[in-house]
Amino acid sequence: MTPPKHIWSGNWENESEEDARRRAEAEAERRAHPQPDPAEAPTTVGRAYAPSPDADGDAPRRRPSRGRIAAFTTVALLAVGGGAFAAGTLLDNDDDSATKIARPAALPAVASKPIKPTRGQTRAGAIYAQASPAVVSIRNGQGSGTGFLIDDEGTLVTNDHVVDTAKTVQVKFGTDGRTINGNVKGVDPSSDLAVVHIDASSIPSGAKPLQFADSTGVSVGDVAIAIGNPFGLDRTVTEGIVSSLGRTLQAPNGFQIDDVIQTDAAINPGNSGGPLLDDGGKVIGVNSQIATNGVSAGNVGIGFAVPSNTVRQVLPGLKDGRTVQHAWxxxxxxxxxxxxxxxxxxxxxxxxxxxxxxxxxxxxxxxxxxxxxxxxxxxxxxxxxxxxxxxxxxxxxxxxxxxxxxxxxxxxxxxxxxx
Missing domain, CATH: 2.30.42.10 (PDZ domain)
Incomplete structure (x- = not known):
């Protein structure tokens, strides 16, 4: 498979080699000192989303417009000046009425206990065996990403930039699963989250919905397991740790996502929308973006996930088809x-x-x-x-x-x- 050449199609190709070197040095300094300094030079970041290949398996040569594929824009950490545009308390607004209504209660967090592998099984293998049947590939006609099942009603979580502007997407459980039509129920560009619904009868018998952990209980150094579809490689698992907490990212609409989890579990284009799991197989985040030095299109050990507590808060409204409001x-x-x-x-x-x-x-x-x-x-x-x-x-x-x-x-x- 020839990897895509233009995953990040914003301004990275116009940066000089000196700019790329400076950004890489700045990120190395940030990794050495986990608490970010807003005055430091930003790191170039790209969303972990894979474009659809041509029939011969190569990446498309024609680059889509910035407006059509939000997944390909270049993003900078602390891009809006350190957070004045950050998300506010969330409310839901019924599209049929201008009246503001109280948001639904957040999805519950579940206490997590480490999964004990069987004899001869690794920890990552045990987590994968339990969680991977609920992980799906999602295609929107322009590219592919990842999603995961969260209930028995057919509710799937993914990134906003994975579904983009599509109203329906193609969903697939595993390499041998049939293609299922999914309806996009709601999107929130400010948190880069989306909800897709499939018919409950289409859920494979072995797919057990994933549960959310409380992301405030996550610590640097904790185990982090990512499952997704990098470059279209079905349900790939990678293992790492939580590298840092409290990061910020630019959302698809240009605003800021707070309390982001950084991990060195390998995340590549196509992992977007997939779960980041703890050692108990509970979701601590939704994989969304990866850092790059502005030249390489591959993983460099710096990935980012929207924290589970943000996901838990946003999803009930999106599931009901409501528009999430943020204080500004x-x-x-x-x-x-x-x-x-x-x-x-x-x-x-x-x-x-x-x-x-x-x-x-x-x-x-x-x-x-x-x-x-x-x-x-x-x-x-x-x-x-x-x-x-x-x-x-x-x-x-x-x-x-x-x-x-x-x-x-x-x-x-x-x-x-x-x-």
């Missing part, structure tokens, strides 16, 4: 201010017509508190907005030209994409 402040943070200056998150720009502008925030303001809670850096700002909902009112303490003042802002629903 409408600023971009430039950097974390430290040292002799006032500690906080400095605003680089304010979106015209956004809630921050309406409240009087300006570029250059340093946010030091929200509702009295200390904001030490851009991540704190992101995390706090992440606890709020559209229409919530917040008070930001800001320093401007040496003077402090309080600014009241009413959060809005996040737009479909970054303005």
């Amino acid at each position: 402040l409408g600023v971009e943070t430039a950097q974390t201010v430290t040292g002799s200056m006032t500690a906080g998150a400095q605003i680089a720009s304010v979106v015209t017509g956004g809630p921050a502008e309406s409240g009087g925030l300006q570029a250059g303001d340093v946010v030091t508190r929200i509702d009295g809670q200390r904001i030490n850096d851009a991540s704190d700002l992101s995390s706090y907005i992440n606890t709020k909902a559209p229409d919530d009112k917040i008070t930001l303490t800001v320093e401007r030209n040496g003077s402090k003042s309080d600014v009241d802002v009413t959060l809005k629903n996040r737009p479909a994409k970054i303005p």
Whole structure:
């Protein structure tokens, strides 16, 4: 099989060799120091999604448009300035009504106990034997990815960028399974998640739905098992560890995904939408993106998964066909201010017509508190907005030209994409 040559079709081909070298060095430094510094140079990242091969097995020579295949865009860590565009508390909006309704309860988290392999069986083998029957390949006509079964009703989880704009996709359990038509029930570009539904009668008898663990219980160094379809190779398993926690990624609509899990379990194009499992076979994340040095299209030991707690929160609404809402402040943070200056998150720009502008925030303001809670850096700002909902009112303490003042802002629903 000839691997795809243009998996990441954003701007990577325009980067100089010096840029690629600098980015690789920056990522190596980040790996040596797990806590990310928002001021560091970003790492080029590509989504782990595989384009459909031509009849001869080669990757298509014609590159799809950026708008059609979100999976191929170049993404940078901390790409929107450290998190001011981060996801807020989630609500669901009925498409037939503008009335905001309370979101369904999150899916339950299940306590995880390590699976004990049988004699002669490896740990990865035991986890694979239990989980792999529930893992599927998903094709949207433009490319292929992975998904997995979460209930006996035929609900499948995958990435938003895997289904893209498709209303129906082709689903397959295993290499010998028949192709099943799946209906896309809901997508959330802000978390890069989607729900696909198949007829329950199409579920193979051996496919047991996967369960979600509580991702706040995950620790660096924990076992991480990825199952997916890299380059169309059905239900491939790879084993590694959780390399870091609290990473951020750019979502398909340009906003930010928080609390991302980093792993060195090998993830390649086609793994997108597949489960990242703990040593008990429970889902701790949905594999979504991989890092690259801007030249190689293969795995370099840095993969990222949307955390299971985000998945658990978003899925009930998507399963019902509702649109998920996210609180939005409408600023971009430039950097974390430290040292002799006032500690906080400095605003680089304010979106015209956004809630921050309406409240009087300006570029250059340093946010030091929200509702009295200390904001030490851009991540704190992101995390706090992440606890709020559209229409919530917040008070930001800001320093401007040496003077402090309080600014009241009413959060809005996040737009479909970054303005």
